[in-house]
Amino acid sequence: MKNILHILCIFGLILLLSGCWDRVEVNDLAIVTAAAIDIKDDNQIELSLQVFIPKALSTGGGQGGSGQGGGGAATLVRSQRGSNISDALSKLQSKIPRKVFWGQCKVFIFGEKLAKQGIQEHMDFLLRHPQPRERAYLYVSKGNPKDALEVLPPLERYSGEVLRELSDLHIGMQVTMQDVQEGLVGVAQAGAFPFIKILPPGKGEEKLQGIPYIVGTAVFKKDKMVGTMSEKATRGILWLRNEMEAYTVILKPEGVKGEVSLNPVSARIKLIPQIRNDKWKMLVNVDTEGAVVQNGTNLALTSPKSIQTVEKAYQEDIKDRIELAIQQAQHKMKADIIKFSKEFYRKYPKEWKKVENRWDEVFPKVEVEVNVEAHIRRQGYINKPGGLPEKEVKKQ
Amino acid sequence: MEKGKISSLQMAIMMYPAIVATAILGVPSITAKYAKTDLWLSPILASFLGYATVYIAYKLHKHYPKETVIQFSEHIMGRFAGKILGFLFCFFYIQVAGLIVREYAEFVVDSFLVNTPISVIMGSIIFLCALTVYGGLEVLGRAAQVFFPIFILAIFFFSIFLGPDFEWKNIFPILGNGVMPPIKGGIVPGGWFTEFFLISFLLPFLADQKKGMKYGMMTVFVVTMTLVLINLIVLFVLGPATSFKVYPLMSVARYISLADFFEHLESFIMAVWIVGAFIKLSVFYYAAALSTAQWLNLSNYRPIVWPIGILILEFSFWSLPNTMGLERYLVGTFPLFALLIQTIIPLFLLMMASIRKRKRQASQ
Amino acid sequence: MRWGAFFSVMVIVALIILYEWPKMKQNPKKDKMAFFTLLFIGLVLSMFDLPHMGGPTAWIQSLFRPFGRFMEK
Known part of the structure; x- marks a missing residue:
């Protein structure tokens, strides 16, 4: 009898599982x-x-x-x-x-x-x-x-x-x-x-x-x-915040006609703050790799020399974008959306304390040095400019 | 009074959620308020109080192996002063149990059961814990044993799932504002670590008493590591916003998102956390019931388990009009009060006990 | 005086007595005394508006006021 009562009690508890007031x-x-x-x-x-x-x-x-x-x-x-x-x-x-x-x-x-x-x-x-x-x-x-x-x-x-x-x-x-x-x-x-x-x-x-x-x-x-x-400056900000993904860089390599398009495959960005003699400086080191998605020039990317030309253009392009973004953030908006302050605070907490209240004034004065290391890793399924007769391809 | 026996491993398994359950809920936010990015250092500093408390509790236990603090304080201090101390302990554990119930219920009401009367939530958890405590120490130990793996596994998976969202650099600067902030941040967790004095109520019932110290110390260490881990997770995900959240761990749990579909895990985390809170409350409830029964020299603690439940429920409301008041108490009063009752008074008792022992040996 | 709380506590107390009493018939008198005293304290306390009333918790809080102020800084 007692057992049955216990079992009934347990089954009765199931009714409570649904809750009452917050059902x-x-x-x-x-x-x-x-x-x-x-x-x-x-x-x-x-x-x-x-x-x-x-x-x-x-x-x-x-x-x-x-x-x-x-x-x-x-x-x-x-x-x-x-x-x-x-x-x-x-x-x-x-x-x-x-x-x-x-x-x-x-x-x-x-x-x-x-x-x-x-x-x-x-x-x-x-x-x-x-x-x-x-x-x-x-x-x-x-x-x-x-x-x-x-x-x-x-x-x-x-x-x-x-x-x-x-x-x-x-x-x-x-x-x-x-x-x-x-x-x-x-x-x-x-x-x-x-x-x-x-x-x-x-x-x-x-x-x-x-x-x-x-x-x-x-x-x-x-x-x-x-x-x-603008959208262009936003790309630069994305690079700086390490949120870069799917988008294409279009380059104009020096000395040739046409453009090369690349897809950045990976990008590593390092912000290194430095304070020397009260001069605040930010080193931006970018290390990126890309793959060719379209080649509108007559360069055969199999030759080391043409790769170098394209890589150089790639570097310049990234550098320009990032500098544009920094320029806009630092001088036009005067707002620290690239989180320089965080980097400085993390590395120099004591110095940071002194400028904390006037970061607005300090931020535009921070010197920025952008170093880009750009490489091309892959060229896709064709190894020469597509649809270009063999003899027109620049071999160098 | 208590005829059951538990192993020292069971004691460790009971003590772990008894400290961790509420220490991971709101404490990281309080710690972050003082320690900023160094909040993960605070539990390490606070843990020394835990080691000290376990050491004191064990040494006292060595002097009086079969008795709890309520009984031997009478032997050490004499009948009258001992009774006063005993009353303090009874009161303390009933009151703290009330605070735990309130913390638990406010959290549940805040995040899930918004329309449910808070007294219903409190009543149901107290009812459950009363049943467990009524069952005795062995039942409590086994319940803890069953739920402990779930609790641990949840914390483990939790940290893995959040991995992709960690911003490791949030940890810097380390000690950027000197050592004071983490020390001050360690005060509140320190209050939690003094709760290790609860082992004083468990040590007399250990089947393998010699291992008590070892397992006690081990538990302090594991608890410290858990708190450090949780604080780091919170810091990595929330960064400077940590001190703004009332329940940082919950905010972080909601942040889990794996592959775009494995998300909204907070109900799961909540369920696991409730299991921890249940063990925590049961251990405190047990301490409260046992100490009251011993203080009154009753033959058994079971008859007063239910009446004490009512008292716990009432203490959970008493003088605490709102959650802000509760938090003010937990920050501004509890750490020192807990330290006084659970570490300083026992230390004093220990000194008295060894003086007495030496006197006795000298006179022999 | 909050009648709702008082009556629900009264019902709970009655249930506890009904449940517990048959089991503790053999217990010493002291146990029974403690049992009823604690229940009575619980019942009396339920008559007050506890959240807004001074009590042990508030007394301790004022006792530790200096520490509280230190933590608020």
Whole structure:
């Protein structure tokens, strides 16, 4: 008898496993896939949420072959104004019949205008709330960030996914919430966000079928945006931050017509800070290897001499890019987005203490020396310029 | 009173989560506040308190091999003063158990069960621990033995999964601001290390008493290494943002992302952590129940296990209106209070005991 | 006075007595005394608004105030 009672008790406990107060069903959740925050003229915040529609997924899945990717959107966008994010969110909740859930939101977009006024207050909400993740990506958009949510990209299911994929490809800067917090509270007091724009839809595509894409970098000093950097300078920053991946370098080797394109395969960047006689200097050592992807010149890359010519051009090109980026960061923006301060702090904590409060003035004066070591390792499947008659190939 | 016997390995396995479980939750953030990038040095400095406490507890145990601190303090100090000391210990362990419950429950409410009343969460864990303590020391030891590998494996995999996200250079500068910051950062973990005095309640029930010291010291070492590892992981991933997080380990756990699909692991980490917290609370609960029973000279501690559960629940609320108040207590009061009760008073007792022994030998 | 907390503690106390009493019939009188005293203390404490009330924890905190100030720096 007692045994039976015990067993019944154990089975009774199973009922408790589901929990009571915090029981959440997936079909009661509005899963946010991307969020945009901007400021309006009346100093009010506009919060826009891109919410996933599960229904669209289940019915739209079957028509994959029908070309246009389905007429029904997989997401809906709702926006609401409020005095801050939490206010806007609570008002927005009344327009969405399901409970807003941030746990899957991997994309947060700030409007350019809001970014210029400061994002600290809004970051507080995102960092304090237990649901948004440290790994979520942050962006700054030109114009109204809501547009970036509303577009219906032809290839991906929703625009938030497009941005996330682009960031994963390291097309532009890849900035997570953790990076931003580190940048804001760390020694650098500066940050960089990928800057996005809407790519207009191609011919024959519907009006909303543009996609957001990364065009450069928004530079932040403290929590305020101070300017943008071009795509070219962004590449230089990516080199410096060791985030270089998939992109092609196009070179014009000296003394020959045409261009050679390379894919950097690996890149190692070392920032070596030096302080000598109160002169702050940063050595940037780049060691990179690349593979030829296109050869538009008449050089046969099998000969050591032509390789040397190309390698030299490669070196120059990387050096130019990095110097351009440093130049822009140091003199135009005066914001330490390349984390020189971190390097100095790590190596010279005592000296750093002295300039900590006036790093703004010191940073532009830091001397930078860029040394690039560039090599070409592979030439692909052909060993001579493709389609060029043998006798026209320059052998040297 | 306690008829069960445990092995010294079991004691080590019980003590490990009893220290580590809450020391990896919020302490790295507190340490980082003082020690900045040197936070991984602080547990090493703090561990000396752990070694000292184990040494003192073991030496006291040598003088009175069959008794716990409640009983032998009466022999050392006399009946009246001994009773006062005994009351201090009873009170201390009930109160600390309350703090542990509160820490545990606030964490659970903060991160997962937002709408659940906190008293329900506290009540359920106390209920579970009460059952374990009621079962006796052997049950507790075996429970720890079952869960210990899970706990260890989780920490191990955790550090591997985070590997790709480590920014090793975050460790520099080492001792950039001198030695003071890591020392100050070591104060709070030091409070946790004094909790090793709990072995005083376990040593009399060891089947292999001679190994007690060895395993005690070993546990201190392993705990130190674990805390250093956790602090390093947190530092490598969060960098200067560490001191801003209330639960740095949780923030880091959420950061795990392998191959784009192996992510959102926090529920798993949470489950494992709860297992650790369960062992920790059970050990403290056991100490509280045993010491109260011995203090009152009861024939058995089992009848008061449930009543003490209620007291623990009440102490978890008492004078602690919010989480900030709890943290203030853990930073500004607990380390010194714990040091006083668990290291300084025992040290004093040890000195008295050896003086007495010498006197006795001289008179013979 | 918080009636909800008080009544739930009362129910728990009743359950504990129901569960424990048959088992401790043979125990010495002292055990029974301690058992009921502790339960009674628990019941009395549940009548107060504990989080916002001074108590041992707050006393210790004020005792260690200088140390607390040192740590806050």
